[in-house]
Amino acid sequence: MPCGPRIVAAMADAVFEDPRLAAVYDPFDPDRGDLEPYAAVAAERGARTVLDVGCGTGTFALLLANRGVEVTGVDPAGASLDVARAKPGAERVRWIHGDATAVPPMRADLATMTANVAQAIADPADWRATLAAVRGLLRPGGLLMFETRDPARRAWLGWTRDDSYQVAEIAGLGRVEQWFDLLDVSLPLVTFRGTWIFASDGQVLTSDSTLRFRERDEVEADLAAHGYALEEVRDAPDRPGREFVFLARSPETAR
Numbered sequence: 254m255p256c257g258p259r260i261v262a263a264m265a266d267a268v269f270e271d272p273r274l275a276a277v278y279d280p281f282d283p284d285r286g287d288l289e290p291y292a293a294v295a296a297e298r299g300a301r302t303v304l305d306v307g308c309g310t311g312t313f314a315l316l317l318a319n320r321g322v323e324v325t326g327v328d329p330a331g332a333s334l335d336v337a338r339a340k341p342g343a344e345r346v347r348w349i350h351g352d353a354t355a356v357p358p359m360r361a362d363l364a365t366m367t368a369n370v371a372q373a374i375a376d377p378a379d380w381r382a383t384l385a386a387v388r389g390l391l392r393p394g395g396l397l398m399f400e401t402r403d404p405a406r407r408a409w410l411g412w413t414r415d416d417s418y419q420v421a422e423i424a425g426l427g428r429v430e431q432w433f434d435l436l437d438v439s440l441p442l443v444t445f446r447g448t449w450i451f452a453s454d455g456q457v458l459t460s461d462s463t464l465r466f467r468e469r470d471e472v473e474a475d476l477a478a479h480g481y482a483l484e485e486v487r488d489a490p491d492r493p494g495r496e497f498v499f500l501a502r503s504p505e506t507a508r
Contacts, residue, residue: 273426274449274458275332278310280423281431286491288313290498291365294398295322300362304390306353306383307370311337311346318345325349327356352379353386360392366399369496371472375442375465384479391503397481400489400498404466408495409435409443428452441466469497480504 291313295303301323305314308326310333318324319342327349328334334348349356364387374380387397402408411417418432430450437444444463450456467475469486476483481501489496 270330270332271458272332272335273451273456274460275310275330275336276426277421277423277429277431277449278333278336279312280421281419281429285312287489288316288367290487290490291367291398292316292320294396294500295363296320298363298396300396302359302361302363302392304353304356304359304361304364304387306364306366306387307368307373308337308348309333309368311340311343311348313365313367314346315340315342318342325356325359325361327351327353353383353390356386356390359390360395361390362392362395364391364395364397366397369400369402369464371399371401372464372466373462375463380465380475381479384475384481388479388481388503393503395503396484397476397501397503398499400496401467401472402464402496403494404440404468406495409438409445412445426451426453436461441468472497472499476501 295317303317303322303324305317305324305326308314308328309330311326314324314326314337324345325347326337329350329352331350334350337343337346338348374383391397412433412435414432414434418430420428420430423429429452432448434446434448435443436446442463442465444461447460447462449458473483476499481504484500484502487498487500488494489498
């Protein structure tokens with residue numbers, strides 16, 4: 254997987270509305286082994302209805318839909334959703350432009366925030382609104398699953414041009430360069446800049462993004478405050494020791 258930070262449009266930066274950047278997301282991040290633990294939980298729990306919050310270009314939503322799961326994918330980045338809707342099998346997914354508060358009433362068996370979407374919801378008020386909205390969209394006893402990086406591992410130290418530089422040949426776009434630069438560390442917030450150079454016309458696009466690095470006890474307190482029953486905190490199989498993976502049940506049947 255790329256050495257730089259995975260960027261997910263949980264609360265979309267303006268540049269993610271640019272179709273060119275949405276088009277290069279998947280080619281620069283082709284190894285999505287990080288999604289398999291989520292798919293495994295969906296299968297283990299017999300989840301028939303899944304809400305994918307911050308679905309981006311739809312990779313996880315389509316993975317589940319192709320396995321017969323009814324999926325709703327929601328994301329505030331319109332350009333990313335355009336990419337998702339153009340993929341094979343996209344008609345099997347209900348796509349919603351917005352955040353979790355924009356999702357019509359449903360009773361999901363499982364709600365997910367993959368690829369550090371939770372960290373991209375950096376504003377505390379937005380985070381609280383997300384947890385509350387998802388709680389209301391889960392069936393009684395439904396499960397919320399998401400990941401967040403362990404601040405102690407200081408992942409941002411690798412967000413440099415030297416460590417993150419990549420080049421890809423992308424159909425229809427040609428040669429594209431990508432890298433990340435760390436801009437500011439004011440914990441719990443970390444800000445970085447992504448840069449993309451399109452060789453076909455020399456266009457340079459940049460995106461400044463801020464992630465929130467929450468401590469484990471902070472996340473547990475947030476879940477409890479919203480009535481979730483914490484079931485388990487797992488390690489991320491593809492990034493051992495670097496991330497917390499939270500599994501929490503909706504409050505209706507919390508025991």
